[in-house]
Amino acid sequence: MLIRTGYDIEFATEQPVHMLALLHIRPERRKDLVTPEELRTDPPVKIETYNDPFGNVVSRFTVPEGGIRLTNDFIVRDSGKPDPVVRDARQVPVDKLPNDVLPFLLESRYCEVGRLADEAFAAIEGKATGWARAQALVDLAHDRITFDYMKADRHRTARGAWDEEFGVCRDFAHLAIALCRAVNIPARYATGYLGDIGIDPFDDPMDFSAWMEVYLDGRWYTFDARHNRPRIGRIVMAYGRDATDAAITTAFGQTRLKRFDIHTDEVADNDLSKPPEETAIPQHEGCQG
Structure with missing residues:
Protein backbone atom coordinates (compact mmCIF):
# COMPACT_ATOMS: atom_id res chain seq x y z
CA MET A 1 0.00 0.00 0.00
CA LEU A 2 1.02 3.65 -0.48
CA ILE A 3 0.73 6.31 2.22
CA ARG A 4 0.92 10.03 1.53
CA THR A 5 2.11 11.94 4.54
CA GLY A 6 3.77 15.15 5.62
CA TYR A 7 3.26 18.35 7.54
CA ASP A 8 2.85 22.13 7.38
CA ILE A 9 4.14 23.69 10.61
CA GLU A 10 4.74 27.37 11.28
CA PHE A 11 6.42 29.14 14.20
CA ALA A 12 6.52 32.86 15.01
CA THR A 13 9.51 34.38 16.81
CA GLU A 14 10.54 37.85 17.92
CA GLN A 15 14.25 37.12 17.57
CA PRO A 16 16.44 34.41 16.00
CA VAL A 17 16.02 31.04 17.76
CA HIS A 18 18.11 27.92 17.20
CA MET A 19 16.02 24.77 16.70
CA LEU A 20 16.42 21.00 16.41
CA ALA A 21 13.81 19.03 14.48
CA LEU A 22 13.17 15.30 14.17
CA LEU A 23 11.00 15.66 11.09
CA HIS A 24 12.51 12.96 8.87
CA ILE A 25 11.48 9.32 8.89
CA ARG A 26 13.90 6.82 10.38
CA PRO A 27 16.78 5.69 8.13
CA GLU A 28 15.33 2.15 8.10
CA ARG A 29 12.31 3.43 6.12
CA ARG A 30 14.19 5.39 3.46
CA LYS A 31 14.15 2.34 1.18
CA ASP A 32 10.34 2.59 1.18
CA LEU A 33 10.21 6.18 -0.12
CA VAL A 34 8.34 6.48 -3.42
CA THR A 35 8.83 10.26 -3.67
CA PRO A 36 11.60 12.35 -2.07
CA GLU A 37 11.27 13.36 1.56
CA GLU A 38 12.60 16.91 1.87
CA LEU A 39 12.27 19.41 4.71
CA ARG A 40 11.46 22.76 3.10
CA THR A 41 11.63 26.07 4.96
CA ASP A 42 10.14 29.48 4.25
CA PRO A 43 12.18 31.62 4.38
CA PRO A 44 15.07 29.40 3.23
CA VAL A 45 17.66 28.74 5.94
CA LYS A 46 20.82 26.67 6.17
CA ILE A 47 20.04 23.19 7.56
CA GLU A 48 22.63 20.89 9.07
CA THR A 49 21.63 17.21 9.36
CA TYR A 50 23.15 14.55 11.58
CA ASN A 51 22.22 11.28 13.31
CA ASP A 52 21.82 11.38 17.09
CA PRO A 53 22.88 8.52 19.44
CA PHE A 54 19.53 6.76 18.84
CA GLY A 55 19.97 6.83 15.06
CA ASN A 56 17.33 9.52 14.54
CA VAL A 57 17.84 12.05 11.74
CA VAL A 58 18.15 15.50 13.31
CA SER A 59 17.84 18.78 11.40
CA ARG A 60 19.57 21.76 12.99
CA PHE A 61 18.87 25.34 11.90
CA THR A 62 18.20 28.86 13.16
CA VAL A 63 14.70 30.28 12.93
CA PRO A 64 15.06 33.90 11.77
CA GLU A 65 13.38 36.84 13.47
CA GLY A 66 9.70 36.76 12.53
CA GLY A 67 9.45 32.97 12.26
CA ILE A 68 9.59 30.07 9.85
CA ARG A 69 7.33 27.63 8.00
CA LEU A 70 8.34 23.95 7.76
CA THR A 71 6.73 21.74 5.10
CA ASN A 72 7.05 18.26 3.67
CA ASP A 73 4.85 16.03 1.52
CA PHE A 74 5.93 12.59 0.35
CA ILE A 75 4.78 9.07 -0.49
CA VAL A 76 6.02 6.00 1.37
CA ARG A 77 5.34 2.36 0.61
CA ASP A 78 4.05 0.23 3.48
CA SER A 79 3.35 -3.49 3.84
CA GLY A 80 -0.24 -2.79 4.83
CA LYS A 81 0.08 -5.39 7.57
CA PRO A 82 -0.93 -4.67 11.18
CA ASP A 83 1.56 -4.64 14.04
CA PRO A 84 2.73 -8.23 14.67
CA VAL A 85 1.43 -10.14 17.69
CA VAL A 86 3.79 -12.90 18.90
CA ARG A 87 2.32 -14.23 22.11
CA ASP A 88 5.11 -16.72 22.71
CA ALA A 89 7.88 -14.08 22.51
CA ARG A 90 10.10 -14.58 25.54
CA GLN A 91 11.60 -12.08 27.95
CA VAL A 92 15.40 -11.81 27.74
CA PRO A 93 17.25 -12.04 31.08
CA ARG A 241 14.11 6.76 26.13
CA ASP A 242 11.09 9.06 26.29
CA ALA A 243 9.68 12.20 24.63
CA THR A 244 12.80 14.19 25.52
CA ASP A 245 14.89 12.17 23.08
CA ALA A 246 12.18 12.06 20.40
CA ALA A 247 10.73 15.58 20.53
CA ILE A 248 9.55 16.65 17.08
CA THR A 249 11.02 20.13 17.60
CA THR A 250 13.20 21.60 20.34
CA ALA A 251 13.59 25.39 20.39
CA PHE A 252 16.35 27.15 22.33
CA GLY A 253 14.30 30.30 22.86
CA GLN A 254 10.76 31.66 22.69
CA THR A 255 8.57 30.50 19.79
CA ARG A 256 4.82 30.55 19.14
CA LEU A 257 3.10 27.84 17.13
CA LYS A 258 0.94 29.38 14.39
CA ARG A 259 0.13 26.42 12.17
CA PHE A 260 0.18 22.66 12.71
CA ASP A 261 -1.23 20.58 9.85
CA ILE A 262 -0.39 16.86 9.62
CA HIS A 263 -1.64 14.52 6.90
CA THR A 264 -1.36 10.73 6.70
CA ASP A 265 -3.62 8.99 4.20
CA GLU A 266 -3.64 5.86 2.09
CA VAL A 267 -3.51 6.72 -1.61
CA ALA A 268 -3.84 4.81 -4.87
CA ASP A 269 -1.26 5.00 -7.64
CA ASN A 270 -3.45 7.39 -9.65
CA ASP A 271 -3.83 9.77 -6.68
CA LEU A 272 -0.14 10.65 -6.38
CA SER A 273 -0.46 14.02 -8.07
CA LYS A 274 -3.35 15.27 -5.92
CA PRO A 275 -2.49 17.78 -3.16
CA PRO A 276 -3.14 16.69 0.43
CA GLU A 277 -6.21 17.94 2.23
CA GLU A 278 -5.46 20.69 4.74
CA THR A 279 -6.82 20.48 8.26
CA ALA A 280 -6.06 23.47 10.44
CA ILE A 281 -5.16 22.69 14.04
CA PRO A 282 -4.96 25.42 16.70
CA GLN A 283 -1.93 25.84 18.93
CA HIS A 284 -1.83 22.85 21.29
CA GLU A 285 0.40 20.50 23.17
CA GLY A 286 -0.72 17.48 21.11
CA CYS A 287 0.59 13.97 21.47
CA GLN A 288 4.18 15.18 21.47
CA GLY A 289 4.04 18.39 23.50
Whole structure:
Protein backbone atom coordinates (compact mmCIF):
# COMPACT_ATOMS: atom_id res chain seq x y z
CA MET A 1 0.00 0.00 0.00
CA LEU A 2 1.02 3.65 -0.48
CA ILE A 3 0.73 6.31 2.22
CA ARG A 4 0.92 10.03 1.53
CA THR A 5 2.11 11.94 4.54
CA GLY A 6 3.77 15.15 5.62
CA TYR A 7 3.26 18.35 7.54
CA ASP A 8 2.85 22.13 7.38
CA ILE A 9 4.14 23.69 10.61
CA GLU A 10 4.74 27.37 11.28
CA PHE A 11 6.42 29.14 14.20
CA ALA A 12 6.52 32.86 15.01
CA THR A 13 9.51 34.38 16.81
CA GLU A 14 10.54 37.85 17.92
CA GLN A 15 14.25 37.12 17.57
CA PRO A 16 16.44 34.41 16.00
CA VAL A 17 16.02 31.04 17.76
CA HIS A 18 18.11 27.92 17.20
CA MET A 19 16.02 24.77 16.70
CA LEU A 20 16.42 21.00 16.41
CA ALA A 21 13.81 19.03 14.48
CA LEU A 22 13.17 15.30 14.17
CA LEU A 23 11.00 15.66 11.09
CA HIS A 24 12.51 12.96 8.87
CA ILE A 25 11.48 9.32 8.89
CA ARG A 26 13.90 6.82 10.38
CA PRO A 27 16.78 5.69 8.13
CA GLU A 28 15.33 2.15 8.10
CA ARG A 29 12.31 3.43 6.12
CA ARG A 30 14.19 5.39 3.46
CA LYS A 31 14.15 2.34 1.18
CA ASP A 32 10.34 2.59 1.18
CA LEU A 33 10.21 6.18 -0.12
CA VAL A 34 8.34 6.48 -3.42
CA THR A 35 8.83 10.26 -3.67
CA PRO A 36 11.60 12.35 -2.07
CA GLU A 37 11.27 13.36 1.56
CA GLU A 38 12.60 16.91 1.87
CA LEU A 39 12.27 19.41 4.71
CA ARG A 40 11.46 22.76 3.10
CA THR A 41 11.63 26.07 4.96
CA ASP A 42 10.14 29.48 4.25
CA PRO A 43 12.18 31.62 4.38
CA PRO A 44 15.07 29.40 3.23
CA VAL A 45 17.66 28.74 5.94
CA LYS A 46 20.82 26.67 6.17
CA ILE A 47 20.04 23.19 7.56
CA GLU A 48 22.63 20.89 9.07
CA THR A 49 21.63 17.21 9.36
CA TYR A 50 23.15 14.55 11.58
CA ASN A 51 22.22 11.28 13.31
CA ASP A 52 21.82 11.38 17.09
CA PRO A 53 22.88 8.52 19.44
CA PHE A 54 19.53 6.76 18.84
CA GLY A 55 19.97 6.83 15.06
CA ASN A 56 17.33 9.52 14.54
CA VAL A 57 17.84 12.05 11.74
CA VAL A 58 18.15 15.50 13.31
CA SER A 59 17.84 18.78 11.40
CA ARG A 60 19.57 21.76 12.99
CA PHE A 61 18.87 25.34 11.90
CA THR A 62 18.20 28.86 13.16
CA VAL A 63 14.70 30.28 12.93
CA PRO A 64 15.06 33.90 11.77
CA GLU A 65 13.38 36.84 13.47
CA GLY A 66 9.70 36.76 12.53
CA GLY A 67 9.45 32.97 12.26
CA ILE A 68 9.59 30.07 9.85
CA ARG A 69 7.33 27.63 8.00
CA LEU A 70 8.34 23.95 7.76
CA THR A 71 6.73 21.74 5.10
CA ASN A 72 7.05 18.26 3.67
CA ASP A 73 4.85 16.03 1.52
CA PHE A 74 5.93 12.59 0.35
CA ILE A 75 4.78 9.07 -0.49
CA VAL A 76 6.02 6.00 1.37
CA ARG A 77 5.34 2.36 0.61
CA ASP A 78 4.05 0.23 3.48
CA SER A 79 3.35 -3.49 3.84
CA GLY A 80 -0.24 -2.79 4.83
CA LYS A 81 0.08 -5.39 7.57
CA PRO A 82 -0.93 -4.67 11.18
CA ASP A 83 1.56 -4.64 14.04
CA PRO A 84 2.73 -8.23 14.67
CA VAL A 85 1.43 -10.14 17.69
CA VAL A 86 3.79 -12.90 18.90
CA ARG A 87 2.32 -14.23 22.11
CA ASP A 88 5.11 -16.72 22.71
CA ALA A 89 7.88 -14.08 22.51
CA ARG A 90 10.10 -14.58 25.54
CA GLN A 91 11.60 -12.08 27.95
CA VAL A 92 15.40 -11.81 27.74
CA PRO A 93 17.25 -12.04 31.08
CA VAL A 94 18.98 -8.78 31.98
CA ASP A 95 22.44 -10.36 31.88
CA LYS A 96 21.78 -11.49 28.30
CA LEU A 97 20.60 -8.13 26.96
CA PRO A 98 22.75 -6.38 24.33
CA ASN A 99 24.60 -3.32 25.59
CA ASP A 100 22.59 -0.95 23.41
CA VAL A 101 19.32 -2.25 24.88
CA LEU A 102 20.25 -1.77 28.55
CA PRO A 103 19.54 2.01 28.61
CA PHE A 104 15.89 1.22 27.93
CA LEU A 105 15.61 -0.38 31.39
CA LEU A 106 16.67 2.79 33.20
CA GLU A 107 14.65 5.68 34.58
CA SER A 108 14.40 8.72 32.33
CA ARG A 109 12.95 12.19 32.59
CA TYR A 110 9.34 11.18 31.93
CA CYS A 111 9.48 7.54 33.02
CA GLU A 112 10.04 7.20 36.79
CA VAL A 113 10.52 3.47 37.02
CA GLY A 114 10.93 3.29 40.79
CA ARG A 115 7.72 5.21 41.47
CA LEU A 116 5.63 2.65 39.55
CA ALA A 117 7.30 -0.61 40.57
CA ASP A 118 4.59 -1.68 43.03
CA GLU A 119 1.85 -1.14 40.45
CA ALA A 120 3.83 -3.00 37.80
CA PHE A 121 4.56 -6.09 39.90
CA ALA A 122 0.94 -6.28 41.08
CA ALA A 123 -0.25 -6.27 37.45
CA ILE A 124 1.98 -9.16 36.33
CA GLU A 125 1.24 -11.49 39.23
CA GLY A 126 0.53 -14.92 37.78
CA LYS A 127 1.52 -13.85 34.24
CA ALA A 128 4.12 -15.77 32.28
CA THR A 129 7.29 -13.87 31.48
CA GLY A 130 7.52 -12.30 28.06
CA TRP A 131 4.65 -11.14 25.87
CA ALA A 132 1.93 -11.84 28.45
CA ARG A 133 3.58 -9.56 31.00
CA ALA A 134 4.20 -6.78 28.49
CA GLN A 135 0.58 -6.95 27.32
CA ALA A 136 -0.72 -6.92 30.90
CA LEU A 137 1.21 -3.72 31.60
CA VAL A 138 0.04 -2.10 28.37
CA ASP A 139 -3.52 -3.07 29.32
CA LEU A 140 -3.00 -1.43 32.71
CA ALA A 141 -1.82 1.84 31.16
CA HIS A 142 -4.66 1.75 28.60
CA ASP A 143 -7.30 1.23 31.27
CA ARG A 144 -5.80 3.73 33.71
CA ILE A 145 -5.72 6.80 31.45
CA THR A 146 -8.59 8.57 29.71
CA PHE A 147 -7.56 10.28 26.49
CA ASP A 148 -8.20 14.03 26.65
CA TYR A 149 -6.63 16.11 23.89
CA MET A 150 -7.42 19.38 25.69
CA LYS A 151 -5.51 18.33 28.83
CA ALA A 152 -2.17 17.73 27.13
CA ASP A 153 0.75 18.83 29.31
CA ARG A 154 4.36 18.50 28.15
CA HIS A 155 5.52 18.43 31.78
CA ARG A 156 3.38 15.42 32.78
CA THR A 157 5.39 12.31 33.67
CA ALA A 158 4.39 8.65 33.79
CA ARG A 159 3.63 8.93 37.50
CA GLY A 160 1.66 12.09 36.85
CA ALA A 161 -0.41 10.32 34.21
CA TRP A 162 -1.06 7.49 36.67
CA ASP A 163 -2.22 9.90 39.38
CA GLU A 164 -4.22 12.26 37.14
CA GLU A 165 -5.72 9.44 35.06
CA PHE A 166 -5.88 11.40 31.81
CA GLY A 167 -3.50 12.40 29.06
CA VAL A 168 -2.61 12.11 25.38
CA CYS A 169 -0.74 9.44 23.43
CA ARG A 170 2.67 10.39 24.83
CA ASP A 171 1.32 9.89 28.37
CA PHE A 172 -0.02 6.42 27.51
CA ALA A 173 3.40 5.56 26.09
CA HIS A 174 5.35 6.95 29.05
CA LEU A 175 3.24 5.08 31.58
CA ALA A 176 3.46 1.75 29.74
CA ILE A 177 7.22 2.20 29.27
CA ALA A 178 7.82 2.89 32.96
CA LEU A 179 5.71 -0.11 34.00
CA CYS A 180 7.58 -2.44 31.63
CA ARG A 181 10.99 -1.22 32.73
CA ALA A 182 10.01 -1.76 36.37
CA VAL A 183 9.81 -5.53 35.71
CA ASN A 184 12.98 -5.62 33.58
CA ILE A 185 11.32 -5.53 30.16
CA PRO A 186 13.24 -3.03 28.00
CA ALA A 187 10.91 -0.44 26.50
CA ARG A 188 11.55 2.51 24.22
CA TYR A 189 9.51 5.50 23.10
CA ALA A 190 8.54 5.84 19.43
CA THR A 191 6.98 8.69 17.54
CA GLY A 192 5.87 9.18 13.97
CA TYR A 193 2.90 9.10 11.62
CA LEU A 194 -0.17 6.97 12.29
CA GLY A 195 -3.20 7.66 10.13
CA ASP A 196 -6.72 6.32 10.49
CA ILE A 197 -6.01 3.47 8.07
CA GLY A 198 -8.06 0.29 8.42
CA ILE A 199 -10.19 1.74 11.25
CA ASP A 200 -13.08 4.15 11.73
CA PRO A 201 -11.67 7.71 11.75
CA PHE A 202 -11.10 9.40 15.11
CA ASP A 203 -12.72 12.76 15.88
CA ASP A 204 -9.45 14.14 17.26
CA PRO A 205 -7.38 16.36 14.94
CA MET A 206 -4.50 14.68 13.11
CA ASP A 207 -1.21 14.87 14.97
CA PHE A 208 2.07 13.04 15.16
CA SER A 209 1.53 9.95 17.27
CA ALA A 210 3.48 8.30 20.09
CA TRP A 211 3.66 4.63 21.02
CA MET A 212 6.26 2.23 22.45
CA GLU A 213 8.32 -0.82 21.57
CA VAL A 214 9.43 -3.59 23.92
CA TYR A 215 12.41 -5.88 23.52
CA LEU A 216 11.49 -9.57 23.58
CA ASP A 217 13.21 -12.62 22.08
CA GLY A 218 16.00 -10.55 20.56
CA ARG A 219 13.92 -7.94 18.70
CA TRP A 220 11.68 -4.92 19.23
CA TYR A 221 7.88 -5.27 19.09
CA THR A 222 5.31 -2.48 18.80
CA PHE A 223 2.75 -1.88 21.55
CA ASP A 224 0.34 1.04 21.68
CA ALA A 225 -1.16 1.75 25.09
CA ARG A 226 -3.57 4.37 23.79
CA HIS A 227 -5.24 2.28 21.07
CA ASN A 228 -4.24 -1.11 22.49
CA ARG A 229 -4.74 -3.01 19.26
CA PRO A 230 -2.59 -3.71 16.19
CA ARG A 231 -2.64 -0.85 13.70
CA ILE A 232 -1.70 -0.45 10.05
CA GLY A 233 0.68 2.08 8.54
CA ARG A 234 2.99 3.25 11.33
CA ILE A 235 5.86 5.34 9.98
CA VAL A 236 8.52 5.85 12.65
CA MET A 237 10.32 9.17 12.81
CA ALA A 238 12.25 8.80 16.07
CA TYR A 239 13.11 6.47 18.96
CA GLY A 240 14.33 7.40 22.41
CA ARG A 241 14.11 6.76 26.13
CA ASP A 242 11.09 9.06 26.29
CA ALA A 243 9.68 12.20 24.63
CA THR A 244 12.80 14.19 25.52
CA ASP A 245 14.89 12.17 23.08
CA ALA A 246 12.18 12.06 20.40
CA ALA A 247 10.73 15.58 20.53
CA ILE A 248 9.55 16.65 17.08
CA THR A 249 11.02 20.13 17.60
CA THR A 250 13.20 21.60 20.34
CA ALA A 251 13.59 25.39 20.39
CA PHE A 252 16.35 27.15 22.33
CA GLY A 253 14.30 30.30 22.86
CA GLN A 254 10.76 31.66 22.69
CA THR A 255 8.57 30.50 19.79
CA ARG A 256 4.82 30.55 19.14
CA LEU A 257 3.10 27.84 17.13
CA LYS A 258 0.94 29.38 14.39
CA ARG A 259 0.13 26.42 12.17
CA PHE A 260 0.18 22.66 12.71
CA ASP A 261 -1.23 20.58 9.85
CA ILE A 262 -0.39 16.86 9.62
CA HIS A 263 -1.64 14.52 6.90
CA THR A 264 -1.36 10.73 6.70
CA ASP A 265 -3.62 8.99 4.20
CA GLU A 266 -3.64 5.86 2.09
CA VAL A 267 -3.51 6.72 -1.61
CA ALA A 268 -3.84 4.81 -4.87
CA ASP A 269 -1.26 5.00 -7.64
CA ASN A 270 -3.45 7.39 -9.65
CA ASP A 271 -3.83 9.77 -6.68
CA LEU A 272 -0.14 10.65 -6.38
CA SER A 273 -0.46 14.02 -8.07
CA LYS A 274 -3.35 15.27 -5.92
CA PRO A 275 -2.49 17.78 -3.16
CA PRO A 276 -3.14 16.69 0.43
CA GLU A 277 -6.21 17.94 2.23
CA GLU A 278 -5.46 20.69 4.74
CA THR A 279 -6.82 20.48 8.26
CA ALA A 280 -6.06 23.47 10.44
CA ILE A 281 -5.16 22.69 14.04
CA PRO A 282 -4.96 25.42 16.70
CA GLN A 283 -1.93 25.84 18.93
CA HIS A 284 -1.83 22.85 21.29
CA GLU A 285 0.40 20.50 23.17
CA GLY A 286 -0.72 17.48 21.11
CA CYS A 287 0.59 13.97 21.47
CA GLN A 288 4.18 15.18 21.47
CA GLY A 289 4.04 18.39 23.50
